[in-house]
Amino acid sequence: MVSLNNTLRERYEELRVLLDRAIEYYKALSTTSKILLWAVAGLHQILGVVIWLVGPKKIFGYIANIALELQNLPFGWLILVSCLVVASFPPLIGYGMLITVCGFVYGFPFGILPAAAGSITGATVVFQLSRALQKSAFWSSRLSALSNSPKWRAISLAITERGIGLVVLLRLCPIPPWVYSNLGFSLLPEEQLSYWNFLLATLLSTPRLFLHVFIGSRLFNLSDPNQELDGTSKMIDIASIVTGMTLSTALGWYVYKTTMRKIKESVHDVYDDNESLLSELR
Numbered sequence: 001m002v003s004l005n006n007t008l009r010e011r012y013e014e015l016r017v018l019l020d021r022a023i024e025y026y027k028a029l030s031t032t033s034k035i036l037l038w039a040v041a042g043l044h045q046i047l048g049v050v051i052w053l054v055g056p057k058k059i060f061g062y063i064a065n066i067a068l069e070l071q072n073l074p075f076g077w078l079i080l081v082s083c084l085v086v087a088s089f090p091p092l093i094g095y096g097m098l099i100t101v102c103g104f105v106y107g108f109p110f111g112i113l114p115a116a117a118g119s120i121t122g123a124t125v126v127f128q129l130s131r132a133l134q135k136s137a138f139w140s141s142r143l144s145a146l147s148n149s150p151k152w153r154a155i156s157l158a159i160t161e162r163g164i165g166l167v168v169l170l171r172l173c174p175i176p177p178w179v180y181s182n183l184g185f186s187l188l189p190e191e192q193l194s195y196w197n198f199l200l201a202t203l204l205s206t207p208r209l210f211l212h213v214f215i216g217s218r219l220f221n222l223s224d225p226n227q228e229l230d231g232t233s234k235m236i237d238i239a240s241i242v243t244g245m246t247l248s249t250a251l252g253w254y255v256y257k258t259t260m261r262k263i264k265e266s267v268h269d270v271y272d273d274n275e276s277l278l279s280e281l282r
C-alpha cells in the first residue's frame with residue numbers, strides 16, 4: 001500500500017510539472033500564436049459538433065467512398081505520399097492522421113507502403129532543406145536559435161554519447177513529435193549526425209507505423225458502404241481498434257520513458273552538476 005501511494009504521488013508530481021510547463025509555455029507565446037492556438041482548438045470543437053449533428057456513420061461512409069475512389073486511381077498512392085511529405089514540415093498538422101488514412105485507403109499491410117514512403121521522403125526533404133538553409137546567414141541564425149533550449153542541448157549531448165541507437169529511439173518516441181524531430185535532428189552538426197545515419201534511424205523506426213495503419217484498416221471495415229457487417233464482426237473490429245490504440249499509447253509511453261532515462265544518464269555522466277540540463281529532463 002505504501003509503495004502504491006508513493007507511485008501515485010510520483011505520477012501526480014510528474015503531471016503537475018507537465019501542467020506547470022504547459023502554462024509557462026502558453027504564457028510565453030506571442031499574441032499571434034495564442035490566437036492560432038485558440039483557432040485550432042475552436043476548429044476541433046466545430047468538427048466535433050458537425051460529427052455529432054450529421055452522425056459518425058454518414059461521415060465515415062462518405063470518407064469511405066472517397067477512399068474507394070482513391071484506391072481506383074492509378075497513382076492514388078502518390079497523392080497520399082505527397083500529402084505526407086507536406087505534413088512533415090513543422091508546424092503543419094495532420095501527419096499522424098494521414099498515416100491512419102493510408103490504412104483506411106489501402107488496408108493492412110498494403111497501407112504501410114505509402115505510409116513509409118511518405119514518412120521517409122518527408123523526413124529527408126525537411127532534413128536536407130534545413131541543412132541547406134543553414135548555409136545562409138539569414139536562416140542560420142533563426143534555425144540555430146531553435147536548438148538552444150536546455151532540453152535540446154541535453155538531447156544533443158546524449159546523441160554524442162549514445163550514438164545512432166538513441167536516434168532510433170527518438171524516432172520511435174512520440175515526444176518530440178515526428179515533424180519537429182525532422183527539423184531538430186537537422187540542427188545537429190554534420191559530424192554529430194550525418195544524413196545517412198539520420199536516414200538509417202528513420203528506416204529502422206518504420207515499424208511504429210504498423211499499428212496506425214492497422215487501426216485505419218479496421219476503421220474502413222466499419223465504414224465501408226459496400227458491405228454490411230454483422231454484430232460479431234463489428235465488435236471484433238471495434239475491439240481491434242481499441243486494442244491497437246491502447247497498445248500504441250502504452251508502447252509510446254514506454255519508449256518515451258526509456259529514451260528520457262538514457263538521455264538523463266548521458267547528461268548526468270558528463271555534467272552531473274549541470275542542474276539546468278538535468279531539471280529540464282525531470
